[in-house]
Amino acid sequence: SAVISQKPSRDICQRGTSLTIQCQVDSQVTMMFWYRQQPGQSLTLIATANQGSEATYESGFVIDKFPISRPNLTFSTLTVSNMSPEDSSIYLCSVAGTARTDTQYFGPGTRLTVL
């Protein structure tokens, strides 16, 4: 499977600030996704990060709040903007479409706490 890293692994932020989370894969992948996992809840897809074009957002998520970049086939960023305590969650990137798999593999996650 692909090796996926995320930075930072965790952070504590103040209300109203923004945090950018990075996702790096050790091989080129077709698809990259960003999820949110809140305590006791299932994974919620935020958006699909498309290489070279705007991300595709799911219902309830907007680009102004969660801008996403994907400059190449191995890297993506998710920014959580103008944070509030409700944004406290684990944010996960996942990848699919490598030469070795046709399902999704997840990064270790970024644990975000907003005060």
Next chain:
Amino acid sequence: QKEVEQDPGPLSVPEGAIVSLNCTYSNSAFQYFMWYRQYSRKGPELLMYTYSSGNKEDGRFTAQVDKSSKYISLFIRDSQPSDSATYLCAMSENTGNQFYFGTGTSLTVIP
């Protein structure tokens, strides 16, 4: 109604027991079924992946899909304390489509 339903548990079993984890779903178009294991403070790790109906075995783990009942199961034989984790089911219509996840079942295997 949620697309995927999964009993959150928690489930606690003695070491060596057989564990059965289950999910039900409503979308008959789902064809791909996955089980992920997530240890505390880690990302989900793909455990089993099956296509359509039937069984798939990998060591102590068996994944079972019954599309007629819209029901999938993960069986863990000879459970070990290292199996203690949250298990998430996931499914999709196609490999390029959105994945739908259950809420996860928390499992503790007691030595």
